[in-house]
Amino acid sequence: MSPETRLREDICLLAKSLFDRGLTGGSSGNISARLEDGSLLVTPTGSSLGRLDPARLSHFSREGRLLSGDPPTKEMPLHTAFYDTRTQTGAVVHLHSCHSVALSMLPDTDPDNVLPPLTPYGIMKLGKVKLLPVFLPGDPAMGEAVRGLAGKRSAVLLANHGPVVAGKDVEAAVYAIEELEETARLALLTRGLSPRLLTQDHIERLVKTFNVEWDA
Template sequence: MSDETRLREDLCLLAKSLFDRGLTHGSTGNISARTPDGGLLVSPTGSSFGRLDPARLSKFDDQGNHIAGDRPTKEMPLHTAFYDTRGTTGAVVHLHSTHSVALSLLDGADEDNFLPPLTPYAIMQLGKVKLLPVFLPGDPAMGDAVRGLAGKRSAVMLAHHGPVVAGKDPQAACNAIEELEETAKLALLTRGMNARPLTDDQVQAVVTKFDVKWD
């Protein structure tokens, strides 16, 4: 089995796992990964995470030309913005996960640090999550907003829409976006209950121990 064939199968298996557990639904969400030759594999537009076909993934060469497979997701500007601004990016995943979207609808969110510091794990896997404003689906301005972060963030939350996370590989990106969703769920479950977040000193201890970029 070639490296690309294995990557195609891994992307579809991970996507189906996310779909089967209700982390995205219908034909929502998109996923991409860097290929060994420097190109990209991307989920097609209008496709369901629960039924992706490895052979029909959109393929781009290392110059950004669509060379094979179905037409790609309309959210390509989001994906390419992460690849172009973060050299460590090997995969990008975008979901319409319920709890993170719900949290983005509520007043009082910190736009620079969307997730409250409830556990160390979101800090370790995501750093600070930037809350971006509302965009129409497929609007290239979403990619422009990510580029404006100059590679400083591995995760953003699109208000009223869903999270987008870049990782070193598909597994890392999926693990991190799941951590984002579960932290948002915790925030909603404990809202109004005088929950105790991590203190600034505790957050800094996590940042220091695990070498997290925190700016």
């Protein structure tokens, strides 16, 4: 099996897992992943992550030209912004996951770091998650907002819309966005209950031990 064929199948398998567990519904959410030659495989526009066909994924050249497959997600500018500003990015995942969206709408959510320090893995896999403003779906300004972060964040939360996470490969990006959703769920479940948070010492040790991007 060629690397491209394997990656096509991995994208569809992971996408179906996200869909089956209710992390994104209908035709919402999109995934992209970079091949060794720098080209991108992208989930098509209007497609359900639960019913993707590996052969119909959009295939883009390094220069952004559609080579084959169905028309891509309208949120390509969001994906390419991560690839262009974070050279280590091998995949980008965007969902409309419920708890993350809910957290994005609350007035006291910290726009510089939306997730409270509840668990080690929330910090290890995500670093600080930036809250971005409300954009219309497909608005190129989403990509410009990500570019404005200059590659310093691997995860953002679009207000009233959903999370976007970049990872070294498609598995890493999926696992990280799952961690974001679970941490958002924990934040909502414990809201107003004065949960015991990780201390500043815990955070500093995690950042140092696991080389977490945290100062940005």
